[in-house]
Amino acid sequence: MATTRKLKRPEVLAPAGTLEKLKVAIHYGADAVYIGGNAYGLRSRAGNFTYEQMAEGVAFAKEHNAKVYVAANMVTHEGNQEGAGEFFRELRDVGISAVIVSDPALIEICITEAPGLPVHLSTQASATNYETLEFWKNEGLERVVLGREVSMEEVAEIRRNTDVEIEAFIHGAMCISYSGRCTLSNHMSMRDANRGGCSQSCRWKYDLYDLPFGEERRSLTKNGEVAEEFSMSAVDMSMIEHIPDIIENGIDSLKIEGRMKSIHYVSTVSNVYKAAVDSYMADPENYVCKQEWIDELWKVAQRELATGFYYGTPTENEQLFGARRKIPExxxxxxxxxxxxxxxxxxxxxxxxxxxxxxxxxxxxxxxxxxxxxxxxxxxxxxxxxxxxxxxxxxxxxxxxxxxxxxxxxxxx
Structure with missing residues (x-):
């Protein structure tokens, strides 16, 4: 059990949906990037990497003292795990630093069939307490990506009771469902959210309609207004104003969401969090969150921003419905x-x-x-x-x- 801990510089972990985004993220300050391979990930529409592209990305990362992780966090059904051992061995041999997995079957396959490839537990596995982290440590995992429902108080408790590396989301889109485990997409568009096909049904615009036979549908609520009356869509997360809490409470890797976002987004967000982390580590006692960092993040914001579950359960104010705040585009x-x-x-x-x-x-x-x-x-x-x-x-x-x-x-x- 961990009882005392020196202040440690956390890793800034950026998304990289393509080889170009990988290079941009690292160029703009990311210490590590996470990518998708050609199987087992949850972003089937992202520009997932071939082994050749992975090799080029790993070589570029090593030149800049950075790491590359591969997300393989799908929930497998019967037959999905076929070929997984070879897939993980390829990742190991190409130089990937770790693989991010949620399904216990894939974890077991990776550990037994690709020894030497570190395994990180995905946020999809809903790790929300230190006993869970200790369990996965005993299974051979060295890092856990916390469930997004974990509060900052719980982060501190987890850190006090385990030395497992903690990775946590600090910026980007929030899934409305518990730890991202959702079946809305399955039911509404026949696309399995837990096997890479999410159609983001929670982001759709909903309304209540009258459907008279043989006539066009008519909204019963809007009456010409554009405000959304019904929504399941969460605002995005931004923890830029809480870097001291993040570092002092022992989060080892600051994860930015967005493998399908643009190089404009990747470069901007990596740049900001790199600057903030460096500033805090250089002089914690006199650290100030600069307004220019906040302003910079708003330049790539697609939705309003909040702090997720870190400081309490989100309310209706962290949902997207009604009149939207005007975001400078x-x-x-x-x-x-x-x-x-x-x-x-x-x-x-x-x-x-x-x-x-x-x-x-x-x-x-x-x-x-x-x-x-x-x-x-x-x-x-x-x-x-x-x-x-x-x-x-x-x-x-x-x-x-x-x-x-x-x-x-x-x-x-």
């Missing part, structure tokens, strides 16, 4: 490929349309930000253009400050 428009210091010209790959006259913002790792107006830009033939409408087209433009390859560009919608 930013569009990711490009990335810097190169920069010529002599001419102060940046070469940019377009990701969404932009044009001369737009006010844009450059940002990069370590919180180098600046804004400027596009005065002039050129295509690959060095011809002056007013607009960059074509996906992935290459343009050049003068910039007001030095930029680096990999810096991102966005504009407010």
């Amino acid at each position: 930013y569009k990711f428009i490009g990335e810097v490929l190169s920069y010529d210091e002599a001419t102060k010209i940046a070469t940019i790959r377009q990701r969404n349309a932009f044009e001369v006259g737009d006010e844009i913002e450059f940002y990069g790792p370590g919180f180098h930000h600046f804004e400027q107006k596009i005065e002039v830009m050129y295509n690959e033939d060095n011809e002056s253009i007013d607009r960059a409408p074509n996906a992935m087209m290459i343009v050049t433009m003068p910039v007001n400050e030095k930029v680096e390859p990999g810096d991102m560009i966005r504009k407010r919608k």
Whole structure:
């Protein structure tokens, strides 16, 4: 049992739905990323990795002292486990740092058929007390991803009573169901949420209708209003204002949700939590949560933000229904490929349309930000253009400050 504990720098763990997102997350400060393989995951529509892509991702991560984990957290039915031993051996041999699993059958297969590959328990397994963590430790697991229903007080209690590594979600979308175990999607769209096919039925818009025979349906509640009367959708989580609690209470890995999110999201959120963790570890006594970190996260927010179950059971205020709060929306428009210091010209790959006259913002790792107006830009033939409408087209433009390859560009919608 753990009784005393030195302050330990937690890992910032970012989602990586594709190889590009993996590299972006690590470039922007993630200490580790989690990805999906071609089987056993819960994100069948994410850009799941081939073994060759995994090998490239692992090599890139090692160059930057980072780790790669693979989520294999589906709930198996009869026959689903066939081939799992070979799958886990491939992950081990390609250099994956750990596999995240929830199903006891897959855990047993991994431990017995792919020795040497560490196993982490998925949040889907609903670990919410230290006795559970001790059980899985005795089964050979070294880390547990806590159920999202665990409070900060319970985190502290768990840490006091076990030395198992604790991973917990600190940012991103929240599932409305207990530890993500939901069957709404199964019943409403014949897509198994626990085997990778969730259709997010909880995010759908619901209403109460009158359905007269032979006539169009008519809402009984809205009367032309756009506010949602019925919803099961939770707001998203953000723990940026509670970094001291997270670290002091012994969470070892700060998990960011979002394998299907954009590189704009991955880069921004990784950048923010990296900065916050580094700031706290450098001087805990004088740590202050900076407003610029909070503002930055709102630039990629899709929903309102709250703290989940950490400080009490969520109420109706943590649900999405009724009038929505207006969130400032930013569009990711490009990335810097190169920069010529002599001419102060940046070469940019377009990701969404932009044009001369737009006010844009450059940002990069370590919180180098600046804004400027596009005065002039050129295509690959060095011809002056007013607009960059074509996906992935290459343009050049003068910039007001030095930029680096990999810096991102966005504009407010």
